[in-house]
Amino acid sequence: MTDAPETASPPSGAPQSSNxxxxxxxxxxxxxxHDLFAxxxxxxxxxxxxxxxxxAPSLSIEDGQVTVMDGKAAADFDILDAFIAAHHIDPAxxxxxxxMDPGEIARKLVDINVPRHELEALARGLTPARLAEVVGRLSALEIAFAYSKMRQRQTPGNQAHVTNAKDDPLQLAADAAVTVALGFDEIETTMRVASNSWANALACTVGAAVGRGGVLFQCSIEEAEELQIGLAGLSSYAETVSVYGTERAFIDGDDTPWSKALLTAAYASRGIKARCxxxxxxxxxxxFHEQRSLLYLEARCxxxxxxxxxxxxxxxxIDGAPLTASMAGGVRELMAENLIAVWLGLExxxxxxxxxxxxxxxVGAKITPYLLAGSDLICSGFGSIKKYDNSFNPSLFNGxxxxxxxxxxxxxxxxGGLTPVEEDQVLGLxxxxxxxxxxxxxxxxxxTVPRARMMSVVFASGSEETVSYTPGEVTPISAAIKARGLTAIDVVRALGKRGFTEEAENLLLMLRQRISGDYLQTSALVRDGxxxxxxxxxxxYRGPGTGYRMPEERWQAVQGIRNVLTRERVLAAENVVAGAGGAEVDWLVAAGPAQKGTGHHEVVIGVSPAFARQLHQTTAGHALVDVVAALVSGITAGGGTARLVRMLHTADTSFLGLAAARLSGSGFGIGIQAKGTTVLHQADRMPHMNLELFSNAPLTGLDHYHALGRNAARHTFGETPEPVVVPTHGEALGARFHVRVALLYAIExxxxxxxxxxxxLAYRPEMRAPEAAQ
Amino acid sequence: MSVKSVSDLDLYPVAEKAPERVKTPTGKPLSALTLEAVLAGEIGAEDIAITPEALMLQAKIARAAGRATLAENFERAADLVGVPQELILDTYELLRPGRAGSAQELLDRAALLRRDYGAERVATLIEEAAAVYTRRGLFVKRY
Incomplete structure (x- = not known):
């Protein structure tokens, strides 16, 4: 062969130009x-x-007052140190x-015999530097494990972003309804145009009341505006109370710990759940990083x-996650800071x-530890909409x-907090x-909303497909909601008056919660009212058998994804004849016990027990009648004669082939299963030392079968033809086909x-049924 | 007097376990908040708000759960229920860096909140801020 230099060249045939x-x-x-790494x-x-x-971690306390914390004297405390020393550190x-030895505390975090409350109490006496030091001793696996033990609410939840590129209220409502159906416990929206906030809030409030209802909702905007929207009942929680780990960053963010503490209390005073x-x-x-590590600054926050x-x-x-993930160990750090959060008793x-x-x-690897460990809200914004519609920026996971x-x-x-939805259900919502x-x-x-706009939104996957509101059209609507002081009670009344009773009740239920303040407590969400x-x-969580285990009903719901194959569905799709009796086809008819042949150029094709009886097509979708025709025509083209035999004692390809070869006058035989797996065998060989094998039936075409038949015939002339190669391109054939293969092969x-x-078997190609031809 | 002390945790969720303990600001029980009442115009936006009593109850529950700082936040919130929205937002603005020109402005606001609204805990928070802002020089105008 002289083609070696050929294969060393680029596919284009251009000469190798770089070393x-x-x-x-x-x-x-x-x-x-595209990713950058720092x-x-x-x-x-x-x-x-x-x-x-x-x-270095350190703490001195005199007369109940912190005098030194993490190497800094009280007189030098910046605004964070001062607030932490005064309100976080529990002197006793x-x-x-x-x-305590930090190593011992680290071990307690992963010890199932040390309860969460004991560790939370310890955290109240630890400085930021010590908290960072302790979690820094844990591997990624230990961090995930400790997180599963220390997280606050037992039942995991999730939060969705619902936004769109046009601030279209109709799409917000429709998408919010789908989001609720998917099982999200919280919905967060924001705007492309800040002045559209009231319309966004109204639209999501209505959409979130459709169907299951009962989710917490927030509209992310400037603090004062957000508080007003909340006061109007058009949002139920807030999470824009941002804090930063250095004084200068905090001030640059235009806040102090005291301004944020006041804002936090202000939200609670209006019955609105808040998180930082x-x-x-x-x-x-x-x-303004002060050259400190990411984890230490976050421990301060x-x-x-x-x-x-x-x-x-x-x-x-959050917004710094991509930058953090660009650094070595960055994803582990993100997990570590989450662990500090729950260790401190925070949702x-x-x-x-x-x-x-x-x-x-x-992306998939990033989410996995959280799926395993669970979390109060696994994503603080799963993009329920398409990437381009996410006004926060694309989320880790998106529509x-x-x-x-x-x-x-x-x-x-x-x-992971999500439940599969069905097409009809979603369209209805x-x-x-x-x-x-x-x-x-x-x-x-x-x-008045034109019907065409509504229908345009109903079927659209994203805002690029809709003919509906533009951001500019939304702004006067938003302004009117604000100016007229419309509240959620007005929305309840409107829904009720227009016959949307269920939605009105769902919204009222959320408003009623505001009076008791129950959802102000740590890690609160609302499910089923x-x-x-x-x-x-x-x-x-205290080890195996404790903590969160999916209730059976929930596990059933999680399994309700689309296109799950059952035996019945596979058999129906494969045109399988019910019952073991499997009617015989006219083109392949039993004709008594098979004998050994005598022709020197005979090739016996040994078919499997269900071949053309219960099963009629290969996994590649070729009708068995066409496959047999290809094999037979190939044998004929190679100068041989074909004879067909059905094996009953085996369905294994190797033994089908070997048994066929031993019945063949030439000593060469082909074994084929109904699913299309085919072997070319020789009578005196060991069972698994075949001449040629098509193991990837889903990729095997009629040309391949024809070529194999021809090769079999040429072998009978003493030749050694080039084996037929079925090329693969790395398809995950097991993922694509094995459910079907396992069910079909069980029939064999x-x-x-x-x-x-x-x-x-008498082969009568002229008798093939018209419907068998594909 | 019962010798058996009932934990405050047993009151949670209040809406289910002790609904009689919370009322709307207008004195209505939770059970009055029905769709029929809304449609009849008997319920207004003023009914959909939390009361200081409810917040103090949630503070007790939080404290019983070992969450003292959360309880203190609820107590500050109870202080703020009666404070008008504009004054809260203005106080928030005043606490932002560089808004107050001097510690005295913050101290004056604390005094006002204490005197007019009995907001003792919020006043204390603002006074604490005044001291730290002075030490850290946060009275410099930013715009």
């Missing part, structure tokens, strides 16, 4: 290569778990906790949040919102990938949502008669 393994060029073309550089703020500029506990937001690398992005008395945090990188909406990579593999996420839940038998919003808008004098929080659903094996003698 480089071409695999690198292929790697260069993968989505991963080197460690503490001076520039790029250190993850530890920076040489981090202070600090004496015990700071005296903080995450690694925010200070780095803002340019989290101690501050507990000190402020907020019930929870949105934490785990944790654990990040997983910002898309940290263009690599789907990195495009919801089914992938549903599968991860099913794979690991873990509760979308219609209901836009009609409800249309009715409310009309009833409240906010305009009931508040569940760390108080009445506390995480009690079920028909085996171990002492059954091979049966001669």
């Amino acid at each position: 480089r393994w071409r695999r690198f060029a292929e790697w260069d073309a993968r989505p991963l290569r 080197a460690e550089n503490p001076e520039a703020g790029f250190s993850v778990f530890h920076s040489p500029y981090d202070p 506990m600090a004496e015990v906790a700071m005296a 937001t903080s995450g690694a690398a925010a200070e780095l992005l803002m340019g 989290l101690c501050l949040q507990r000190a402020m008395g907020v019930q929870g945090t949105q934490n785990g990188g 944790c909406a654990s990040g997983n919102d910002c898309r940290t990579s263009e690599s789907e593999i990195r 495009e990938e919801i089914e992938d996420y549903l599968l991860l839940q099913r794979d690991f038998q873990t509760d 979308r219609v209901r949502a836009v009609e409800a919003l249309g009715a409310v808008m009309e009833e409240l004098g906010l305009g 009931r508040v569940m929080s760390a108080i009445n659903d506390p995480n009690d 094996t079920g028909l085996i008669d171990p002492i059954g003698h091979p049966i001669e």
Whole structure:
């Protein structure tokens, strides 16, 4: 052969021009290569778990007052130190906790015999530097495990983003309704145009009341506006109370711990649930990192949040997550800061919102520890809409990938907070949502919604497909809602008057919750009209058999993904004849016991027990009548004669082939299963030492069968023809076909008669039924 | 007097376990908040609000759950229920860096909240801020 230089050239045939393994060029073309990766550089703020500029943990207390914390004297405390020292550090506990060996505390975090409450009490006596030091001793696996033990609410939950590129209220309502059906416990919206906030809030409020109802809803905007929207009942929680890990970043963010503490209390005073937001690398992005490690700064943020008395945090990188993930160990750091949050007794909406990579593999890996460990809110914004419609920026998971996420839940038998939806159900909800919003808008004098707009939204996957409101059209509607002081009670009344009773009741239920304040407690959400929080659903994980286990009903729901194959569905799709009796086809008829042949150029084709009886097509979709025709024509073309025999004692390809070869006058035979797996065998060979094998039936075409038949015939002339190669392109054939293969092959094996003698088959291609021709 | 002390945790969720303990600001029980009442115009936006009593009850529950700082937040919130929205937002603005020109402005606001609204705990928080802002020089105008 002289083609060796050929195969060494690029596929284009161009000569090799660079001294480089071409695999690198292929790697260069993968989505991963869009990601940037940062080197460690503490001076520039790029250190993850530890920076040489981090202070050593320390604490001195005199007369109940903190005098030194993490190496800094009280007189030098910045605004964070001062607030943490005054409100986070529990002096009595600090004496015990700071005296403990950090390694021992780390072990307690992963010890199933040390209860969560004991560790939370210890945390109240630990400084930020010590908290960071302790979690820094844990591996990624230990962090995930400790997180599953320390997280607050037992039942996991999830939060969705519902936004769109046009601020279209109809689409917001329809998407909010779908989001609720998917099982999200919280919905967060924001705007492309800030002045559209009131319309966004109204639309999501209505949409979220459709169907199951009962989710918490927030509209992310400037603090004062958000508080007013909340006061009007058009949102039920807030998570924009951002805090930062250095004084200068805090001030640059235009706040102080005291202003944020007041805001936190203000939300509670209006019956609105609130959580803070903080995450690694925010200070780095803002340019005020003080050369400290990401984890140490985040430990400061989290101690501050507990000190402020907020019930929870949105934490785990958030906007800084991609920058954190660019650093070595960065994803482990994001998990570590989440662990500090729950260790401090905070509800944790654990990040997983910002898309940290263009690599789907990195995205899937990023979410997995959280799916395994569970979290109060696994994503602090799962993009329920399409990437381009996400006004926050693409999330880690988005509308495009919801089914992938549903599968991860099913794979690991873990509760990621989402429930599969059905097509009809979703369409019904979308219609209901836009009609409800249309009715409310009309009833409240906010305009009449054209039917065409509604229908355009109902079927649209994203705003690029809709003919509906533009941002500019929404602004006067939003202004009117605000100016007229419309409230959620007005919305309830409008829904009720227009016959949307269920939706009116759902919304009223959420408003009623505001009076008791039950959902202000840690990790609270509302399910089926009931508040569940760390108080009445506390995480009690203490080892196997404890903690959260999916109830059977929930597990059944999680399994309800689309296109699950049952035996009945496969058999129906494969045109399988019911019952073991399987009617014989006219083109292949039993003709008595098979005998050994005598022709020197005879090739026996040994077919499996169900071949053309119960089963009639290969996994590649070729009708068996065409496959046999291809084999026979190939044998004929090679100068041989074909004879067909049905084996009853085996369905295994090798033995089908070997048995056929031993019945063949030439000693060469072909074995074929109904699913299309085929072997070319010779009588004196060991069973598994065949001449040729088509093991990938789903890729095997009629040309291949023809070529194999021809090769078999040429063997009878003493030649050694070039084997037929069925090319593969790396398809995950097991994933694509094995459910079908296993069910089909069981039909074959079920028909085996171990002492059954091979049966001669009369091949009558002229008798093929018209419908068998495909 | 019962010798058996009932934990405050047993009152949670209040809407289910102790609904009689909370009322709307207008004195209505939870059970009065029906769709029929809304449609009849008997329920207004002023009914959909939390009361200081409910917040103090949630503070007790939080404290019983070992969450002292959360309880303190609820207590500050109870202080703020009666404070008008504009004054809360204005106080929030005043606490932002560089808004107050001096510690005295913050102390004056604390005094006002204490005197007019009995907001003792919020006043204390603002006074604490005044001291730290002074030490850290946060009275510099930012715009």
